[in-house]
Amino acid sequence: MKLAKHTPAVIVRTLAIGLVILITFGCNPGLGKISVTATRDFPEMGGVRPIAKYSIYLLNNSITSPEMEEAFKKHMASTAPPSYAGIKGMKESDIRTRHGFMITDGAPIWHKYIVDRQETDYEGRVSFKRVKAGDYWLYCMMERAKGQRVIWNVKTTVKFYDETKVTINNDNVAFRSDPRPELDQKVNYELNVVQQPTRPRRH
Numbered sequence: 001m002k003l004a005k006h007t008p009a010v011i012v013r014t015l016a017i018g019l020v021i022l023i024t025f026g027c028n029p030g031l032g033k034i035s036v037t038a039t040r041d042f043p044e045m046g047g048v049r050p051i052a053k054y055s056i057y058l059l060n061n062s063i064t065s066p067e068m069e070e071a072f073k074k075h076m077a078s079t080a081p082p083s084y085a086g087i088k089g090m091k092e093s094d095i096r097t098r099h100g101f102m103i104t105d106g107a108p109i110w111h112k113y114i115v116d117r118q119e120t121d122y123e124g125r126v127s128f129k130r131v132k133a134g135d136y137w138l139y140c141m142m143e144r145a146k147g148q149r150v151i152w153n154v155k156t157t158v159k160f161y162d163e164t165k166v167t168i169n170n171d172n173v174a175f176r177s178d179p180r181p182e183l184d185q186k187v188n189y190e191l192n193v194v195q196q197p198t199r200p201r202r203h
Contacts, residue, residue, distance in 0.1 A: 031130055031160070031161050032130075032131045032132065032133055032158035032159060032160060032161065032162055032163070032164065033127060033128065033129050033130075033131065033158075033162075033163045033164070034058070034127060034128040034131055034136070034138075034156060034158060034163075034164045034165075034166060035125070035127045035163060035164070035165045035166070036056060036120070036125065036126045036127065036128075036138060036165075036166050036167075036168060037124055037125050037165075037166075037167050037168070038050065038051035038054065038056065038120050038124040038125070038126070038140065038167075038168040038169070039051060039124050039167070039168070039169050040142065040150070040169065040170060041169070041170045048169075049124075050120070050122065050123050050124025050125075051120055051124045051140070051142060051168065052120055052121065052122045052123070052124055053119060053120060053121075053122065054119065054120050054140060054142060055117055055118070055119050055140070056117070056118055056119075056120060056126055056138055056139070056140045056168070057114055057116075057117050057138070057139040057140070058114070058115045058116040058117070058118075058128050058131070058136055058137075058138060059110065059113040059114060059115060059136060059137040059138075059139050060113050060115050060134070060135075060136060060137075061110075061113040061137065062137050062153060062155065063102065063106070063110050063113075063137065063139055063151075063153045063174075064153060064174075065113075067109055068106060068109055068110060071101075071105060071106060071109055072098070072101050072106065074105075075096070075100075075101045075104070075105045075106070076096055076101070082095060082104035082105045083105060084104050084105055084107050084108055085104065086100070086103035086104035086107060087103055090103070090104070091179070093179040093180075094179050097177045097178065097179055098151065098175045098177040099141060099149040099151060099175070099177035100177075102141060102151065110139070113137075115128075115131070115136065116128050116131075131158050132158070133158050133159055133160040134157070134158060135155065135156075135157050135158075136155070136156055136157075136158060137153055137154065137155050137156075138152060138153075138154040138156060138166060138168065139151075139152060139153055139154075140152045140168060148176070148177065148178045148179075149175075149176075149177045149178075150173055150175070150176055150177075151173070151174050151175040151176075151177055152168050152172065152173060152174055153174035153175075154166060154168055154172050154174075173187045174187060175187060
């Protein structure tokens with residue numbers, strides 16, 4: 001029985017193919033993609049406009065995680081200066097809001113959740129590439145007039161080798177944060193947690 005002879009060229013080609021397979025499937029376990037389109041309805045400006053040149057953070061945990069909510073309660077109950085300064089010169093009325101918490105005492109917590117950060121283009125589009133499969137949250141804060149801020153905390157799920165398309169807009173705002181306490185409100189924590197109507201209990 002004769003053994004097949006392998007030329008150097010065949011051996012090199014075989015090794016090259018094996019290396020490509022190893023890199024693709026072994027060293028690169030996450031190739032999912034998140035494509036985001038961010039828009040905001042501005043009635044005073046004629047309607048829907050792209051959220052252009054804003055940072056969107058990809059987080060591996062929600063900004064309303066138990067850890068964050070516990071810290072938020074302490075932050076709101078405290079009268080002491082924040083342990084994390086945030087933006088210099090913030091007024092007390094700004095500090096004791098949801099966005100004030102995100103900028104000050106909450107920042108060291110949610111910064112631990114950051115997987116990636118990207119900036120939207122002039123059409124309000126951005127993408128996160130080579131993302132491992134799993135659950136993520138898209139966090140963005142947009143400043144409005146009179147110290148108002150709009151906060152998004154959009155939950156999404158990435159599947160292996162799949163593209164997930166997400167829209168950020170007026171419908172999935174998590175918080176409308178305002179230095180006026182009566183207007184500082186929670187809207188909706190997460191995008192794809194559908195609230196089903198509750199049935200009355202039978203007694």
